[in-house]
Amino acid sequence: MRKRSEQSKKNRKNLNAKSGKNADQQLIEQLYVKYYDSLMIIACSYTHDQATAEDLVQTMFLKALLSYEAKGSFLSWANRVLRNDFYNLVSKNKRFIDEPFDFIQLRSQDDLLSSYIHSEERARLAAMISMLPMKYRDVMIESVYLQKDNQEIAAAYGLSPANVRQIKSRAKKLLLEMKEKEEAAQEANRKSKDTERER
DSSP, X not given: OHHHHHHHHHHHHHHHHTXXXXXXXXXXXXXXXXXXXXXXXXXXHHHSOHHHHHHHHHHHHHHHHHHOOSOSOHHHHHHHHHHHHHHHHHHHOTTOXXXXXXXXXXXXXXXXXXXXXXXXXXXXXXXXXXXXXXXXXXXXXXXXXXOOOHHHHHHHHTOOHHHHHHHHHHHHHHHHHHHHHHHHHHHHHHHHHHHHHHO
């Protein structure tokens, strides 16, 4: 917890060093304090890597200093910037690709996200959302984190509301499958430990 707080202060200091102090900066600092954890959850969901997520979030706040106008939802604007910057990163190097579900990777992602989410259940859901294929992940980030309805998501991605409903339905099915696989792996692990004790 202290480590996360120190990192947040360090990032804010870097942000201050790169720009002059004015009313716009004060607004951005308030948004930074309010939304840093939420944006780190979203960024980690894209990148699966804390250092890259921190870079994306800091870059997004620098862009906010230059171009954000206080209209509409800051979180929606910030997510668009994070998503676009992430896709630009993907196109520059192929390090970030959709991978099949992996219980070990899920646990690692859960550990990463638990730094920013203080409910074990919500951290687990966030970790599973971050493991979805990119198309499903984008829609679920908009739906779960940004609380957007199907119409808004459809407009943002150039889809029909029916397509959005279908993507959400498939994503939820995948999330359930992940949960079942995780529970099966935990049960197998528990049985294995019980067998070892009996020997």
